[in-house]
Amino acid sequence: MRRWRDESGAVLATSMIMLGLMMTMALAAFAYVDTQQQSSASERIRETSFNLSESLLGAQVFILSRGWPGTAANAYPSNCTTGVVSVRCPDAAAVAGAFGGPDVAQGITWSTRVRDNSSPAANFYSDAITASQPTYDANADGKLWVRAQASIDGRRRTLVGLVKVEEVTEAFPKNVITAGKFQTSNQGRKVIVDTKGNSAQAAPLAVRCLVLTSACLDYEANKGQVSPDTTQTGYTGGNALSPDALERLRDKAIANGTYYATGCPANPSGALVYIANGNCSYNNSAGTCCNTQAAPGMLIIANGTLSMTGNIVFSGVVYMANQQNSSSYILNLGGTVAILGAIAIDGNGGLSAGASGVNVVYDANVFSRIVSYGNAGIIQNTWREIPATS
Numbered sequence: 001m002r003r004w005r006d007e008s009g010a011v012l013a014t015s016m017i018m019l020g021l022m023m024t025m026a027l028a029a030f031a032y033v034d035t036q037q038q039s040s041a042s043e044r045i046r047e048t049s050f051n052l053s054e055s056l057l058g059a060q061v062f063i064l065s066r067g068w069p070g071t072a073a074n075a076y077p078s079n080c081t082t083g084v085v086s087v088r089c090p091d092a093a094a095v096a097g098a099f100g101g102p103d104v105a106q107g108i109t110w111s112t113r114v115r116d117n118s119s120p121a122a123n124f125y126s127d128a129i130t131a132s133q134p135t136y137d138a139n140a141d142g143k144l145w146v147r148a149q150a151s152i153d154g155r156r157r158t159l160v161g162l163v164k165v166e167e168v169t170e171a172f173p174k175n176v177i178t179a180g181k182f183q184t185s186n187q188g189r190k191v192i193v194d195t196k197g198n199s200a201q202a203a204p205l206a207v208r209c210l211v212l213t214s215a216c217l218d219y220e221a222n223k224g225q226v227s228p229d230t231t232q233t234g235y236t237g238g239n240a241l242s243p244d245a246l247e248r249l250r251d252k253a254i255a256n257g258t259y260y261a262t263g264c265p266a267n268p269s270g271a272l273v274y275i276a277n278g279n280c281s282y283n284n285s286a287g288t289c290c291n292t293q294a295a296p297g298m299l300i301i302a303n304g305t306l307s308m309t310g311n312i313v314f315s316g317v318v319y320m321a322n323q324q325n326s327s328s329y330i331l332n333l334g335g336t337v338a339i340l341g342a343i344a345i346d347g348n349g350g351l352s353a354g355a356s357g358v359n360v361v362y363d364a365n366v367f368s369r370i371v372s373y374g375n376a377g378i379i380q381n382t383w384r385e386i387p388a389t390s
Contacts, residue, residue: 049157050385052095052110052150057159057378059090060112060146065376068165069114069136069144071257076114076135088114113147117162121145125160125386142167143379162382166374170245172317172344173237176203176230176362179345180327183218184225184354185334192225192354197340197362202228206235208348225354240319240344248372249300250274255373268314271369274300281307283335291315296341296366309334309355316341316366322349333359341366 060080067088069075080089090112115121115133125145137144142165149158176195182205184192196202205226209216212233219225241249253259253274264280265273269290278301282289289312291297296316299306303323308314318339320331327348333339334355341363345351353359 046155046157049150049152049155050159052108052152053148053157053159056090056095056110056112056150057146057148057161059095060114060148061161061163061376061378063088063090064114064144064146064163064165065374067251068142068255068373068376070140070252070255072134072136072138073257074136074255078113078135080112082108082110108150108152110148110150112149113145115145115147117141117143117145123162123382125162125382125384127386146378158386160382160384160386161378163376164379165376168248168372168374169368170241170249170370170372172342172367172370173206173240174203174364174367175206175342175344176360177205177207177343177351178235178237178240179206179331179343179351180208180348181216181218181329181350182207182231183214183329183350183352184220185352186225186354186356187220187223189220189223190225191227191358192219192360193227194358194361195226195228195230197364199362199364202230203342203362203364204230204232206232206237208235210234219354239321239346241321245372246300246302246321248374249298249370250276250302252371252373253300268299270297270299271295272298272300274302275304276302278304279306280304281309282312283308283310284312289314293340293363293365296363296369298366298370305330305332307332307334308337311336313338313340315363317370318343320345320349322346 067074076088077084077086080086082092095110114135115130116136116138118133118139121130121133130145144163145160146163147158147160149156176193186192193205195205207217210233216233217231221229249272250259253272256272258270258273260275260278262277264275264278267289268282280301291314293315298317298319300319300321302321306318306320318331322330322345325347329350329352331343331345331351333353336357337359339360343351343360
């Protein structure tokens, strides 16, 4: 019994060694578990940063769908960040609300950029090259680079993609003239409306009025003023463009800087000119206006009237949406004006033509140029993550 109580033996030393080994193993296990937890948290934060970057990229592409920047006047901010308030940037409050949790509570920073893909950044993104490119579609190819970057607790992820805006060819009646009524002011034996032009076959001259009287179709039929004579009454095709199509073309004109809320431009030339409200009159004795048959345009007057005299030659489509709901002759052509393409007037509005010569010549090629902007989307195989330089 006395030996058992003797503390001078080796048992105490052995016990201390075992206790030390157990403590070392416990501390090692604790350190390992702590490291794994930190690694898991770090990976989780990195994934959250990635998800936030991807969300920002999608938000910026959606904004581009609603307002494609076709000119410098519609350029996007150099950088969209948490502190920038703009309709052309993702909303900071919405972004913060979509990403909650303890990781985000530590604080997030983010930015998006829109840049043109002008050479040498046409098909490959590099911060060093692309950052200095314009913030609108300067080369007019319908493509822009979008860069989105998010950082949470210092863990930064950056994504880029080349975005292309969809082009939508709008349906339009394939008539030489579509109107409520039609008349000529010339009594001579001459062609006023050439319904065939250089096309394979003649196109209809269609009016909505039902009774074949001078208040509906008023021209010298026995003098070949409409040749070949393809006149039709009782057109039931409705408006030439649907409200959605007209809105899409309006948005494109805004994007391209050819939208006029009130008043008329000095020259109606252009791929697409949209006049929301205006009674426009053009007289060009030099005959230098407007567009070419190789590159026809489209002139839209949503609410208003149009008069053309002199030697104007307009290649393309003239569309009078007649939102004022007029039953008068809201499009008047005089002199030696020539519309090479097609004309459409909604509702009961009419066309008056024919002073000195042929005023309308059908060209079937103009309809393919009635193109609006649709949605924007990332081009396949251009989406990627890049190492952020800033």
